[in-house]
Amino acid sequence: MNAAKIFLSNFRNFGELDLELDAAINIFLGRNAQGKTNILEAIHFASLGSSRAAKDSELVRWGETSAVVRIDFVKAGISHRLAIEVAAEKRRRILLDGISTRLRNLIGRLATVMFSPEDLFMFKGAPAVRRRFLDAVISQASPVYFADLTAYNRIVEQRNNLLKKIREGLSAPNNLELWNEQLAETAAKIVTKRLEAVEKLNAVAAAVQQKISTQTENLSICYDVRGLQDLSRPQNFDAEWYSQNLQARNFADVQRGSTSLGPHLDDLQFFLNGRELRQYGSQGQIRTTTLALKLSELQFLKAAAGEYPILLLDDVMSELDAARREQLLTFLLREKIQTLITATEKTYFPEQPAGKVFHVEGGRIV
Numbered sequence: 001m002n003a004a005k006i007f008l009s010n011f012r013n014f015g016e017l018d019l020e021l022d023a024a025i026n027i028f029l030g031r032n033a034q035g036k037t038n039i040l041e042a043i044h045f046a047s048l049g050s051s052r053a054a055k056d057s058e059l060v061r062w063g064e065t066s067a068v069v070r071i072d073f074v075k076a077g078i079s080h081r082l083a084i085e086v087a088a089e090k091r092r093r094i095l096l097d098g099i100s101t102r103l104r105n106l107i108g109r110l111a112t113v114m115f116s117p118e119d120l121f122m123f124k125g126a127p128a129v130r131r132r133f134l135d136a137v138i139s140q141a142s143p144v145y146f147a148d149l150t151a152y153n154r155i156v157e158q159r160n161n162l163l164k165k166i167r168e169g170l171s172a173p174n175n176l177e178l179w180n181e182q183l184a185e186t187a188a189k190i191v192t193k194r195l196e197a198v199e200k201l202n203a204v205a206a207a208v209q210q211k212i213s214t215q216t217e218n219l220s221i222c223y224d225v226r227g228l229q230d231l232s233r234p235q236n237f238d239a240e241w242y243s244q245n246l247q248a249r250n251f252a253d254v255q256r257g258s259t260s261l262g263p264h265l266d267d268l269q270f271f272l273n274g275r276e277l278r279q280y281g282s283q284g285q286i287r288t289t290t291l292a293l294k295l296s297e298l299q300f301l302k303a304a305a306g307e308y309p310i311l312l313l314d315d316v317m318s319e320l321d322a323a324r325r326e327q328l329l330t331f332l333l334r335e336k337i338q339t340l341i342t343a344t345e346k347t348y349f350p351e352q353p354a355g356k357v358f359h360v361e362g363g364r365i366v
């Protein structure tokens with residue numbers, strides 16, 4: 001996968017940007033607050049249809065009414081044009097090859113992997129951050145998964161509304177039946193896909209980690225189904241299992257007014273040589289593991305789509321030591337992975353950078 005052209009109009013601090021990308025490695029240099037991250041954010045936004053950080057209205061340049069991100073890219077040898085228009089007041093418009101389309105048809109078209117310093121907090125952060133990581137990976141590989149997830153979230157919301165109504169005596173408990181069935185079925189589909197993905201990520205992560213860490217460190221990822229009562233017994237998380245266990249929680253769920261079982265609560269655990277990273281990981285180990293995880297995400301998406309996604313490295317060169325930076329650049333060049341890297345300092349790159357350098361200044365490339 002390759003993005004050939006990026007066009008921005010009134011996106012963040014860019015009035016207009018017309019950018020052609022013809023090298024594999026693209027380095028965006030500039031002082032703080034010039035717009036480097038905004039370029040990466042635009043691509044990430046076009047890839048997932050959402051921004052990690054912002055609401056649509058915040059993406060529109062101050063004082064303007066709408067913003068456009070347009071990306072020409074080549075996938076499996078075929079050129080495509082993807083355009084998203086966002087406005088503060090209006091609904092978002094997505095055009096794929098000139099045809100208006102829905103968000104669920106957008107995910108996975110332009111696959112990206114983003115690595116930014118905030119990812120370093122993933123291990124210690126709230127479970128939602130780790131679920132978002134996993135969901136973004138799987139959704140890009142499987143649009144069906146994204147559709148199931150959207151449906152699931154809606155079902156949980158509706159079940160929760162009903163639980164509250166029952167608690168207030170405004171609805172009868174046997175109305176839960178229908179929602180339990182729907183929830184069980186969708187939950188099973190999601191967890192099956194997540195377990196599968198974790199298994200694949202584990203296989204590649206272990207290999208990648210060995211390559212980029214100086215000591216032999218063994219990374220393993222565990223999917224944690226929250227709310228299990230009997231941990232000793234192997235479980236089969238199918239619709240039947242969810243159905244039975246939801247049923248058993250009807251009363252408790254009514255009391256708390258929310259659904260206490262399901263993939264919306266599950267978590268991921270990361271172990272390094274058998275010890276949990278969130279408790280025992282040093283800063284350096286966290287950096288290497290995050291990098292390993294991002295590279296695993298690349299391999300995972302490559303296996304799913306037949307080609308590498310676009311890699312977006314925001315401000316992470318300064319987080320890696322010289323040896324790892326070099327290993328990383330060599331790997332990216334060897335594998336011909338289209339990469340956009342931001343940095344404030346040239347010093348993070350070899351004398352003769354193996355890519356094209358762009359200077360970003362005040363919302364322009366100079």
Ligand code: ATP
Pocket residue numbers: 011012013014030031032033034035036037038039058059060061062315342344360
């Ligand atoms: P750093 O090196 O500090 O990470 P950066 O070059 O990555 O800097 P960006 O995060 O891309 O900088 O942000 C550049 C500027 O864009 C910021 O000063 C921010 O205030 C500005 N900005 C953010 N949103 C908007 C918007 N909607 N309209 C106009 N400017 C905006």
Ligand code: MG
Pocket residue numbers: 036037038314315342
């Ligand atoms: Mg930045």
